[in-house]
Amino acid sequence: MALKQISSNKCFGGLQKVFEHDSVELNCKMKFAVYLPPKAETGKCPALYWLSGLTGTEQNFISKSGYHQAASEHGLVVIAPDTSPCGCNIKGEDESWDFGTGAGFYVDATEDPWKTNYRMYSYITEELPKLINANFPVDPQRTSIFGHSMGGHGALICALKNPGKYKSVSAFAPICNPLLCRWGKKAFSGYLGTDQSKWKAYDATHLVKSYPGSQLDILIDQGKDDQFLLDGQLLPDNFIAACTEKKIPVVFRLQDGYDHSYYFIATFITDHIRHHAKYLNA
C-alpha cells in the first residue's frame, strides 16, 4: 500500500508526520499521524495507538495534547488515525456530530449504507497495524492502545476483544457502557441495527464480564467536571463494578475540576504515556 507523506515536523528530537493512504477496509483515502521518536532512527520501537473522540481527526491529538516530550523520552512510536472514513459521500453522514463522519465508534457496521465503508474496528485492529509494521521501525510484538471519549471506548474494546494483543490500555473519559447511553444507542442502532446482542460485542462493560484473558492493567482518568459524565454518557461506574467483579486491575482517577477537553488530556498525558512505557519498555 502506497503511503503518501503529507507533512513532517521535527518535534522533541523526533518527527511528527502525517500520511495518507488508500484503505481497503474503508474504501477511501485515510489519513493518519505518526510520531517517530529519536530512538526510531537506530532501532525498532514499541507502538502506541491513540484513538480520538467524537468529531476528531488525526490532527487534534498531535496538536493539542502535548504528548511529544513523553513519547520522545520513552522512545515510543505513537500512531493517531482519523476517527471515521471520510469523503465517502454517504447520505446522512454529516447530519450530526455524534454519528457518521467523525463518529465511527470503532465498530464494523453491518447496516446499509454504512457497512461498505464504516469498518473502523477492522481498520484499527488489522489494516492499520499491518501498514505501520511494514513501513515504520516498530516492534510488532509490543503494542498498546489508548484514547479519549469515543476513542477511549475504542481502546477498551480493542483490548478486551483481543486479549494479549496489547500490552496495556488506558483511557481519558471513555464511553464505558455505550449500550446504556444515548450516544451508544444512536450509533449502534445506525451501524449495527436493532439487534442488541450485536451491540454487546462492542460494549466494554459487557466485554469485561466475559474477558478470559491475560492480565491487563487499565488506567482511566476522568474529569470530575466533565459535562458528559454528568449527562450520563460515559458511565464509568458500571465498568469499574464489572472490573472489580472480574478482578481486572483498573486504577480509575476522578480528577477534580477537569472537564472533557484537551486541556484535561494534556494535563495527564504524561502519566498515561509512562503507564504504557512501563509495559512496552519492560
Added chain:
Amino acid sequence: MEEESGEELGLDRSTPKDFHFYHMDLYDSEDRLQLFPEENTRRRKEVVQAERANESTGAGDGKAQRDLQEEVEELVHLYGLEDDHELGDEFVENMPRMGVSEYPPYGMKRRDPAREQRDWRLSGEATEAEDLGFGGWGSAGQCQDLREVYRYTHGRASEEYECYVIPEEEDEEEAADVFCVTCKTPIRAFQKVFDEHKEHEVIPLNEALESAKDEIHKNMYKLEKQIIDMENFANHLEEVFITVEENFGKQEQNFESHYNEILETLAQKYEEKIQALGEKKKEKVEALYEQLVSCGENLDTCKELMETIEEMCHEEKVDFIKDAVAMADRLGKFLKTKTDVEISTQPDFEDQTLDFSDVEQLMGSINTIPAPSAPVINPQTPNSATGSSVRVCWSLYSDDTVESYQLSYRPVQDSSPGKDQAAPSPPIIKTKEIRSCEEAVLICWESGNLNPVDSYTVELTQAESPEASGVTESVVGIPTCESLVQLQPGQSYVIYVRALNTGGPSTRSEPATVHTIGSYFRLNKDTCHPWLTISQDGLTILRSERSTPTKEPPPSDTHFTRCVAVMGNLIPVRGHHYWEVEVDEHLDYTVGVAFEDVPKQEDLGANCLSWCMRHTFASSRHKYEFLHNRTTPDIRITVPPKKIGILLDYENSKLSFFNVELSQHLYTFSCQPHKFVHPCFSLEKPGCLKIRNGISMPKHVTFY
C-alpha cells in the same frame, strides 16, 4: 542630523560616499500628488527613529556611527533601487538579483516606506508599466514602480522633471553605463572618449556597482561589530566604575582609622609633655620659694643684730663692754655661718626633645595593608578523619585581605603513654538498630565502658574479602555512640567499632554486617501504640483479637495513643527508599510516611505531617484513600493489592504506592519533606502487617 529623502536625485550625480540629499518638498511639480511627500518622509523618519531607539541601548558611543549608518542605509537603498532599474538592455541579465537580498537587515526595513513613496507617485502612471519580471523584488508591480521612479530620476520621461535635476549636469539625459574610477562618477560610454575622462580608467557600471556594494557591505559588518564592541565596553566600564567606588570606600575607611590613630597618639604625647613641664615648673618654683624664705630669715636676723648693736652703742661704758663682748661673739658666730647667696635653681628649662618616633611609625604604616588576623581553626568534626588523613577547616575575618594560607602540622606525642590508664573495652554494636540504605549506614552502639571514653573509631571491610586484615576504611574521632557512614550500593560490609582513650584503642567490637541493597529499617518500639505488638525481628506488626480496653491510653509524645500505629526508623539519608508491606485484603490498614514529630494523638494522614494510603473494607466494598492533611483524591481500584510497594523519592519529592504483584502503579503524592520522614503503619482492625525491606526496587517502580 537631518534625514533627507530625494534618493533618486543624488545617485548618478555625485560620488558614492558623499551624497547630497534634497527635500522633495523643495521641488514643486503639478504632477506630484501633494498628499504624500511629508507623510512619507515622516514615515521614513519614524522608521529611522525607531531604529535609532532600538539601537540606543549602548552608551551613546555609536552616535557617530549611527549617523554614518543612516547615510549608508540611504546608499543601500539607492543601490537597491538602482539594481532593478533598466540601465540599458544589455544589463538586464547582468542584474545582480542578490542585490536585493543582500541587504535584508537594512534594506528591508526601508522598503515599505520607500515603496509607499513610489506608490503614490505611480498612481498616475500605472499604464506605462513594462513587465520586466524582476523576481528580486517579489512582485512585478513593484518593479513597475521602480521603473517609473527611475524614469523620474533620470528625467527621461519628460522635461517637467527637470526640476529634480541638480544643476551640475543639465544636459545629461541618457543613462550612464560605465564608471569612471578616476573621477568616481558614472558616465556615458561616449564620454570616455571626450572631455575630462579621456585619460581616466573606466570600468563597466555594474562592476563598479558590485565593488561599491561590497565595500558598503563590509563597512556595514564592521559597524555592526563595532556597535557590539562598544556596548560591551560600556558595560565593562560600568562594572569598573562600581568597583572603583567600592575600592575607594575601603581605602577611605582604612585611611580614616589610621589617621585617627595618629591623631590620638599625638594628642596623648602633648598631654604628657605638658604635664611633665608643669611638674618641672612646680619644682623650680618651690625650690626658689624656700630659698626666699631662708633668705628672709637671714635678713631678719641681721636686722635684729643691727638694732641690738645700735642700742648697745647708746649704753653706759660698763654695760657696753659687757654687751659688746657678747655681741662680738654672736656676730662672730653669725657671720661664720655661710649665707648661701647662690640661687638654687636655674630659671631656664631644658630643651625638650620630643619623641615622635612612634608617630612616624604609624604614619609609615598607613599605606600598608594590615597583616591579617590569625584564622580560627574549627574544631574537628566527627567523621572528618581516616587512618591517614584529616580534614581541617578554618575561618577568617572578612576584613582581612588574604593571599594564601600556610598549613603546618606536627604529630603530637603523649608526654607519657597514659601511665595509669588502661585501654578501654570494646563497644557493643546495637545490631538491631542498624539502619541502612543503598548509600549509607547508620550504626549505633553502647560504649561498653564505665569510664568515659575519648572517642570511637568505626572500621569497615568489604565482606567479599573477610580474610584480608587490611581495613578498607576507618572513621576516627567520633564523639558519640553513633555514626553515619557513606557506602557503595550493592555491597556487603562488615563493621567494627573501637573505643579510644589516652590509654590507647580498645580491641575491635563484635562485627555487624550491613548489605547496601534497598533500604533497611526496623520498627521503633518507642512509638508503638500499646495495643500493637511487634515481632522479634522488628518487621511484623500485630494487633490482636483480644477485646481492646474501652479506654484509650493517655496522651503521650513518643508513642501513638489514638491511632493504633507504629513508626519505623528510616536512615536519615536523602535519595530513594523502597519497602513493601504485605496486607490482607479484608484488613483495614494505613501505610505511608510521617515526620518524627507527627502528632501522636491524631490519625495518620489527618495532618500535614503525614502522607499515607488507607484501605477500608466495609460491606464487601474496598475503599482506598490517599490521605494528607485530611484530603484525598477520588481513586477507585478494582483489584485490592496484597502487597504494597512504597517508594520514597527525596530527590523528586515524591511518595508512590504500587500493587507489587501486578506491577501496577496506584498513586503518587508530590510531597516536599523538609526534614527526614519515617515509614508509618497503622491497623484500624485486628490483623497483621508484614514489612519487607532491604530489597532493591523492582523495574516497574523505576519508571516513577
